[in-house]
Amino acid sequence: MISHPSRHCTVELQALPSRIGQVRRIVSAQLRYWHMDLLIDRAALGVTELLTNVHLHARRDKTCTVAMELLLDRLTVSVHDRDPRLPVVDDAAPLATCGRGLAMVAAMSESWGVRPDDESGKVVWFTLPTTLSAAPPTAPPLASRPPRRLVEEVPAAAFAEVGHGADLGSPQPAPARSAVAG
Numbered sequence: 001m002i003s004h005p006s007r008h009c010t011v012e013l014q015a016l017p018s019r020i021g022q023v024r025r026i027v028s029a030q031l032r033y034w035h036m037d038l039l040i041d042r043a044a045l046g047v048t049e050l051l052t053n054v055h056l057h058a059r060r061d062k063t064c065t066v067a068m069e070l071l072l073d074r075l076t077v078s079v080h081d082r083d084p085r086l087p088v089v090d091d092a093a094p095l096a097t098c099g100r101g102l103a104m105v106a107a108m109s110e111s112w113g114v115r116p117d118d119e120s121g122k123v124v125w126f127t128l129p130t131t132l133s134a135a136p137p138t139a140p141p142l143a144s145r146p147p148r149r150l151v152e153e154v155p156a157a158a159f160a161e162v163g164h165g166a167d168l169g170s171p172q173p174a175p176a177r178s179a180v181a182g
Contacts, residue, residue, distance in 0.1 A: 007034055007069070007070040008067070008068070008069050008070075009030050009067070009068045009069075010065055010066065010067045010068075011023060011026055011065070011066045012063065012064070012065045012066075013063070013064065013065075013066070014061070014062045014063055014064075015051045015052075015054035015055040015058070015062040015063075015064050015081070016055065016062060017055065019051075020048055020051045020052065020055070023047060023051060023066055024044045024047065024048055027040070027043050027044050027047050027066070027068065027077075028040045028043075028044055030068060031043060031068075031075075034070055036070065036075065036130060039075055039128050039130065042108045042109070042128055043068070043075065043077055043128060045104070045108060046077055046104075046105050046108065046109060046126050046128075047066060047077055047079070049101035049102070049104055049105050050066075050077075050079040050101070050105065050124050050126075051064070051066070051079060052101060053087060053101055053102070053124070054079060054081045054083075057083070057085075057087070058081045058082065058083040059083045059085070060082050060083060061082065062081075063081070063082060064079055064080060064081040064082070065079070065080045066078070066079050067079075067080070070130070071130075072130070073129065073130055073131055074110065074127045074128065074129055074130055075127065075128045075130055076125055076126070076127050077125065077126055077127075077128075078123050078124065078125035078126075079123070079124050079125075080117055080121055080122070080123045081121050081122065082120055082121040083121060083122065084116060084119065084120060084121055084122060085122075086114055086116070086122055087102060087114060087124065089102050089103065102124075105126050106126075109126035109127060109128055110126075110127045110128055110129050111126065111127045112124075112125060112126035112127070113125060113126075
């Protein structure tokens, strides 16, 4: 017996800059409805990065489908587009303003991946844990925080393993991250 069936939400759209903001609001509202407020920031960031990639890189039309599925222990967010070319994860410079979208998705998610979908497209997805133990830790009070630099450099090696040699059809764990002390 399943005590809480999965919940599913899909939105079809053209990945245009004006629509990406609307989808962020839809994702946020749906997660509030599901009482998953702690996931809103990371889910909205991830879907923004994936839709931006469709807008910037997908050939043919920019029509895509965003799907969210909430299971007992994880949220899966996926974007299906009509371009069969699989994304390439670049080793972008730490302060680059483009080319870091999938690395950001990998860094903030539990797992992510990409798989071909029929002959006409692909699906890029990521998962977030829904359990409280997997939620990001709460920040200590400001007075007890160590001073931090305004801009933190993340070594390029931290993203070197992202997507390389991975089985693109199954979930992959995100790379280990370490905090940079200031």
